[in-house]
Amino acid sequence: MIQRDIAYRVRAIESLSPTLKRIVLESATGDPLPVGAAGAHIALTLKCGDRILRNSYSLIAPSDGTGRYELIVRRTDPSRGGSHFVHDELTVGAVLAGYVPHNLFPSFSHARKHLLIGGGVGITPLLAHLAALRREGARVELHQLAAAEEVALFTQLLAPWAGDDVQVHGGREGLDLEALLSRQPLGTHVYVCGPAALMDRVEGMAVALGWPDGRIHRESFGASGGEPFTVRLARSGGEVRVGPDESMLQALENAGVAAPSLCRGGACGECLTRVLEGEPEHRDHYLTAEEKASGQFVMPCVSRAHSDMLVLDL
């Protein structure tokens, strides 16, 4: 079996803005790091006080033989836990446990054109795609949506690829999505990463304009908050309270429940759990519509509950 765990050492930390930090990781053991293709992410285990969190971060540059992985971490408020630790406590030289890269957001080499749409820190995997696609000479266009005060920062991050087909738009209404999606040539694939609302908007608009399913790709980390609820563990007994700012998976992990996970973004299927009672609120992209409607399964990394109580086969 392929080794999945890796010890990373923090090689550099660079403050990009009061809320954004660029982190460079290298192997802590000296063993070479596996290739992290554009679109890949790594999961890091972060110890925040007495809590242990596992967070996923996209690589912002394809890492083929560079021996390092680069990430950008936004300090969120309220933090899901990990970002405050990364911003306030992580120092150069620190060693972090984590996973090898996994890629659930790859680009499709047969695409005639790649349209990349980012929102806020969702730019991270798109930076890697832009670098890789430009290097291959592929046809690519990128639109980044940013809060007005971050336009300059993202413009600077994109400076190596500056051109007419790389644009940063300030404010939510800065980009005419319908016009953009209507003028794409046949064979275009669209990739969107950012807040769930933006990804839903892009996906909804593309579907409405007649884009086939297989041409719309979305990355999703961290849309985990919502109404609090309680999980009852049918096999092991016990109850776990899921707070408004944590995912069901995080709450289970904090309670010491051994729950499997990989992407932590509702894409890979690793965390699939059987539901015995209660009504899940599905937020994943793994289960089919029928499976969701059946209410028999839930992906705890992103999904929550419509009912106050969810009884899981754990």
Next chain:
Amino acid sequence: MIEGHSRAIPSPLPEETVHGFRSASHLLIALRRRLAQEHMGFRLYAAGTEGFLWDVAGACEAAGMGKAEYRLCHSGSAQRRIFCVHCRTMTDGVTTNLVTCSGCGAQLFVRDHFSRRLNAFMGFQIDAEVPGETIPVEELYR
């Protein structure tokens, strides 16, 4: 719409959205040019004979379209385009189980094996194994 091979000039048709073409190859040239201008969300529906449909499908794929973006409906004759596996020549409009290759002249047996890449059914020499051994000619693909 193909209007027959004899007509040299496309006929003026009542609506601007209907174009007449003097031949399938004429239509395919215009189609390829048109697809290069089209945008995501475009759908194509084609009806016609097997060979024509797969020519259209080829143009769609070449333009970057996927299977969800075009639909093919067979209508008209079931005649086959035959690819000679010996000399690689195409023979069009075949309605019988045996046909003389328009390239090398071999007596070809028309197989049910269809190649999407070549857009043709395979034909191989009927008496390749035992010279002179053949079967009666039947009209099967009208």
